[in-house]
Amino acid sequence: MQQRKKVKTQSKIDENPNSVIIRFSGDSGDGVQLAGSQVALTSALMGNDIATFPDFPAEIRAPKGTLAGVSGFQLHFASHQVFTPGDSVDVLVAMNPAALKTNLSYVKPQGTIIVDTDAFDDKGLRLAKYENNPLKDDSLDSFQVIEVPITSLTRESVAEAGISHKEATRCRNFFAMGLIYWLYDRDIEATLRYINSKFKEDIARADTLAFNAGWSFGETTESFARNYTVNAASLQKGTYRNITGNEALAFGMVTAAHLSNKELFYGAYPITPASDILHRLSRFNHLGVRTFQAEDEIAAICAAIGASFGGSMGTTGSSGPGIALKTEALGYAVMLELPLIVINVQRGGPSTGLPTKVEQTDLFQAVMGRNGEAPMPVLAASSPSDCFDTIIEAWRLAARFMTPVMVLSDAFTANGAEPWLIPDIDNIEPIPISHPEDKKDGKPFLPYERNDVLSRPWAIPGTTGLTHRIGGIEKQDGTGNISYDPHNHELMVNFRAQKVANIQETIPETEIYGEKSGDLLLVSWGGTKGTCLEAVKQAQSENKSVSHLHLRHINPMPGDLKEHLKNFHHVLVAELNSGQLRQLLRAEFLVDARGLNKVRGQPFWIRDVKAKIDSVLEGKE
Amino acid sequence: MSVAPKKTTNFSSDQEVRWCPGCGDFAILAQMKKILPLLNIEPENIVFISGIGCSSRFPYYLETYGMHGIHGRAPAIATGLKRVRPDLQVWVVTGDGDGLSIGASQLIHAMRRNVDIKILLFNNRIYGLTKGQFSPTSPPGLITSSTPKGTAHQPLYPLALALASNATFVARSIDTNAKHLSNILKRAAEHRGTAFVEIYQNCHIYNDGAFDFAKNADIRDEHTVELIDGKPLIFGKEKNKAIQLNGTSLEIVPLNEKTKRDNLLIHNEECSSPAVAHLLADMQYPNMPEVIGVLRAINAPTHNDRMPDERLPADTRVQKLKQFFNAGETWEIS
Numbered sequence: 015m016q017q018r019k020k021v022k023t024q025s026k027i028d029e030n031p032n033s034v035i036i037r038f039s040g041d042s043g044d045g046v047q048l049a050g051s052q053v054a055l056t057s058a059l060m061g062n063d064i065a066t067f068p069d070f071p072a073e074i075r076a077p078k079g080t081l082a083g084v085s086g087f088q089l090h091f092a093s094h095q096v097f098t099p100g101d102s103v104d105v106l107v108a109m110n111p112a113a114l115k116t117n118l119s120y121v122k123p124q125g126t127i128i129v130d131t132d133a134f135d136d137k138g139l140r141l142a143k144y145e146n147n148p149l150k151d152d153s154l155d156s157f158q159v160i161e162v163p164i165t166s167l168t169r170e171s172v173a174e175a176g177i178s179h180k181e182a183t184r185c186r187n188f189f190a191m192g193l194i195y196w197l198y199d200r201d202i203e204a205t206l207r208y209i210n211s212k213f214k215e216d217i218a219r220a221d222t223l224a225f226n227a228g229w230s231f232g233e234t235t236e237s238f239a240r241n242y243t244v245n246a247a248s249l250q251k252g253t254y255r256n257i258t259g260n261e262a263l264a265f266g267m268v269t270a271a272h273l274s275n276k277e278l279f280y281g282a283y284p285i286t287p288a289s290d291i292l293h294r295l296s297r298f299n300h301l302g303v304r305t306f307q308a309e310d311e312i313a314a315i316c317a318a319i320g321a322s323f324g325g326s327m328g329t330t331g332s333s334g335p336g337i338a339l340k341t342e343a344l345g346y347a348v349m350l351e352l353p354l355i356v357i358n359v360q361r362g363g364p365s366t367g368l369p370t371k372v373e374q375t376d377l378f379q380a381v382m383g384r385n386g387e388a389p390m391p392v393l394a395a396s397s398p399s400d401c402f403d404t405i406i407e408a409w410r411l412a413a414r415f416m417t418p419v420m421v422l423s424d425a426f427t428a429n430g431a432e433p434w435l436i437p438d439i440d441n442i443e444p445i446p447i448s449h450p451e452d453k454k455d456g457k458p459f460l461p462y463e464r465n466d467v468l469s470r471p472w473a474i475p476g477t478t479g480l481t482h483r484i485g486g487i488e489k490q491d492g493t494g495n496i497s498y499d500p501h502n503h504e505l506m507v508n509f510r511a512q513k514v515a516n517i518q519e520t521i522p523e524t525e526i527y528g529e530k531s532g533d534l535l536l537v538s539w540g541g542t543k544g545t546c547l548e549a550v551k552q553a554q555s556e557n558k559s560v561s562h563l564h565l566r567h568i569n570p571m572p573g574d575l576k577e578h579l580k581n582f583h584h585v586l587v588a589e590l591n592s593g594q595l596r597q598l599l600r601a602e603f604l605v606d607a608r609g610l611n612k613v614r615g616q617p618f619w620i621r622d623v624k625a626k627i628d629s630v631l632e633g634k635e
Numbered sequence: 636m637s638v639a640p641k642k643t644t645n646f647s648s649d650q651e652v653r654w655c656p657g658c659g660d661f662a663i664l665a666q667m668k669k670i671l672p673l674l675n676i677e678p679e680n681i682v683f684i685s686g687i688g689c690s691s692r693f694p695y696y697l698e699t700y701g702m703h704g705i706h707g708r709a710p711a712i713a714t715g716l717k718r719v720r721p722d723l724q725v726w727v728v729t730g731d732g733d734g735l736s737i738g739a740s741q742l743i744h745a746m747r748r749n750v751d752i753k754i755l756l757f758n759n760r761i762y763g764l765t766k767g768q769f770s771p772t773s774p775p776g777l778i779t780s781s782t783p784k785g786t787a788h789q790p791l792y793p794l795a796l797a798l799a800s801n802a803t804f805v806a807r808s809i810d811t812n813a814k815h816l817s818n819i820l821k822r823a824a825e826h827r828g829t830a831f832v833e834i835y836q837n838c839h840i841y842n843d844g845a846f847d848f849a850k851n852a853d854i855r856d857e858h859t860v861e862l863i864d865g866k867p868l869i870f871g872k873e874k875n876k877a878i879q880l881n882g883t884s885l886e887i888v889p890l891n892e893k894t895k896r897d898n899l900l901i902h903n904e905e906c907s908s909p910a911v912a913h914l915l916a917d918m919q920y921p922n923m924p925e926v927i928g929v930l931r932a933i934n935a936p937t938h939n940d941r942m943p944d945e946r947l948p949a950d951t952r953v954q955k956l957k958q959f960f961n962a963g964e965t966w967e968i969s
Contacts, residue, residue: 269956
């Protein structure tokens with residue numbers, strides 16, 4: 015262990031910081047996801063607010079030690095509310111040279127880098143394409159580099175557990191965790207519980223030994239002058255747990271089914287980053303959930319449509335390429351006017367694109383991506399916990415307006431975790447659904463007769479006197495019979511459009527963070543909410559006339575949106591695409607909106623958003 | 636509890652049937668209307684689901700619940716419906732284009748899961764609704780609107796595909812063979828699990844006469860053999876030919892006093908191995924007579940039987956859901 019002499023440790027880090035951002039990085043098999051999520055959980059249990067960002071490659075196990083195989087897990091914990099996993103990190107744990115090289119740009123100036131020196135041998139450096147050992151030249155002079163032979167210390171510490179050399183080496187993530195726990199005064203109990211519940215006896219013992227060894231190493235090594243504490247945050251009262259976006263979608267769907275007294279059917283085909291929804295729901299059979307892993311994306315949605323026809327809560331979920339395959343069936347569901355939920359956990363595109371990375375590039379696909387005029391409501395979740403509320407609202411709308419509803423999440427929201435205030439199910443407003451009952455008057459049943467919001471009745475098989483046929487061919491108004499009549503077609507196109515437009519009446523007043531008029535309104539949607547909000551807060555703290563508006567309802571948009579947009583001198587739309595929402599806003603409201611756009615498979619950084627706000631305000635663009 | 640048989644008219648919808656005059660589909664619809672009242676199932680508990688194509692207009696003409704689907708996907712729609720509504724009788728109506736081309740995947744996966752649905756594949760060996768292109772069952776060399784010099788594609792054999800997909804009921808019938816067809820439809824309806832029925836159906840606009848060998852009264856007895864469970868396969872106008880197994884092949888033998896009856900193939904619908912059924916499916920005109928009847932009918936757990944069903948009563952589910960919410964590490968903010 016050496017502390018770089020050039021850097022004075024103690025003067026650089028606040029001993030009682032408000033927030034800390036740590037990034038673990040290593041090979042895909044190094045257990046950095048586990049390490050990061052354990053620190054996050056422990057911090058949440060200690061009362062900090064947290065946000066996490068797993069950042070991993072598409073390959074399950076890319077060649078060891080290579081740049082392609084680097085997996086990262088970033089977490090942010092703080093004594094105040096946090097909205098993002100953070101821009102740049104206070105501490106980078108690099109388990110090998112490739113991890114250092116890939117992640118160095120995320121480290122704050124004067125930030126701390128903990129490296130496993132054992133991995134910086136000739137082979138490791140060669141695989142990471144380093145010509146010189148960065149630990150031995152001056153390239154890291156602006157950071158505090160803490161060199162620890164993690165691999166060899168781990169092996170020594172677990173010797174008494176009697177496990178194989180390979181297994182011993184795999185414990186090194188726990189050694190690194192132990193060091194971090196000591197450095198930031200984290201409570202070790204929850205992780206010890208986790209180790210003992212998750213691993214078989216000898217491995218659990220070895221992991222515990224490595225974990226304790228890492229902690230002790232921090233405590234006994236003189237070079238670490240002290241550790242740092244982060245106080246508890248003051249959050250809303252209640253019981254909390256950590257939740258990822260995909261878990262929240264699964265919980266939300268089961269809850270929506272309960273609230274509407276329906277059984278949930280979820281048809282899906284495995285796809286990154288949406289598969290965890292299927293995994294989670296497949297464990298809820300006793301809650302009346304039927305999951306169906308179909309032969310393809312098309313069968314998955316068609317089975318869900320069949321389930322909806324049968325009177326169940328039909329749902330399906332995928333990511334962009336899978337949604338593309340479902341497109342024809344989406345138009346079919348629009349035509350059938352049956353309730354259906356379709357989740358798109360967006361990832362980088364087009365085509366296979368960047369399967370594990372975040373983008374918001376499927377907004378046009380969601381709003382417009384069908385043949386013919388096939389309007390569909392679209393909602394976007396703003397955070398992991400917001401996925402729960404969004405999907406419940408989606409089912410509320412689907413059932414009331416007899417329409418498929420698209421719910422947008424993204425890879426960042428799906429895999430990221432944050433504390434979730436566990437709701438009391440009994441206090442959530444029920445979702446009333448009624449089906450027409452047996453009819454014996456001999457009069458024909460009208461499956462396309464419309465109510466006050468233009469919805470048709472949801473008549474389900476098994477009901478006497480209501481036998482009827484539905485399909486994708488244009489329907490005659492009222493009877494639902496096949497009709498090629500030109501005026502009827504236009505009437506039905508208009509009905510379907512007006513029905514979706516009617517949803518606007520249900521959208522609550524739009525919240526503005528900040529003044530309702532001023533110099534600049536930052537508009538965002540989906541999973542970038544936290545970052546945009548932080549950037550606006552920073553601007554406001556500099557007395558700049560900046561407000562934030564975040565959209566959940568992409569189609570239809572809120573009725574008061576137009577007025578808000580007109581009340582600001584500048585409208586800036588931040589999104590992880592090339593300007594899709596901006597185009598819609600410009601087309602819809604004739605507003606001269608500008609864009610902050612990023613299409614790199616990475617989330618926004620607060621500093622980028624803040625810099626753009628400043629730049630627009632200063633008239634530089 | 637038995638219900639009084641329904642009159643045929645109960646199952647006719649008020650919609651005008653719009654197939655080309657003379658289409659084989661009329662004959663199939665007529666037989667369906669004849670057998671539905673015999674099933675003692677109320678019309679509201681029956682659902683017909685179809686894809687796209689001439690055959691797929693079928694649901695509109697029956698007074699039951701119905702879904703006219705999208706191209707090829709009827710088996711998937713039916714799978715979802717049957718999963719949540721095991722109480723319903725669910726029929727799928729498809730064709731050789733819908734079921735074997737665009738929807739081949741949905742068809743085979745429904746069969747291998749043994750979803751308790753009845754699949755009728757109207758095979759006319761041509762695309763009708765799109766005006767006469769070759770289909771996956773068109774014979775090589777067929778001149779069609781998209782193959783002026785004859786199709787170069789090898790055909791798919793629906794029965795072989797169904798057997799390979801482990802369908803638990805596999806049968807074939809002919810549109811105009813009313814008595815045989817109604818019997819097969821009824822047996823399909825009564826089968827528990829996926830019933831797959833190929834129906835030879837004449838498209839007299841684009842592929843007229845495709846099944847003359849099996850329909851023309853003058854020659855059909857020489858080119859078809861009716862399968863009867865527990866009986867030898869005897870055919871010919873004079874009932875003077877039979878089928879026997881020779882090594883791993885089937886062959887035609889004359890049936891007379893010298894024929895060793897013990898050597899004849901005796902049909903066994905319930906044979907656990909599909910091997911012989913595959914040989915039967917492989918009998919093709921003109922070298923062999925083609926089989927009509929039930930090739931295979933076995934009992935096996937259905938898709939719903941195999942799926943876990945640990946559902947709690949609705950009122951206790953919410954307690955369980957609350958437990959899930961609170962599972963793992965939680966903490967209080969006060």
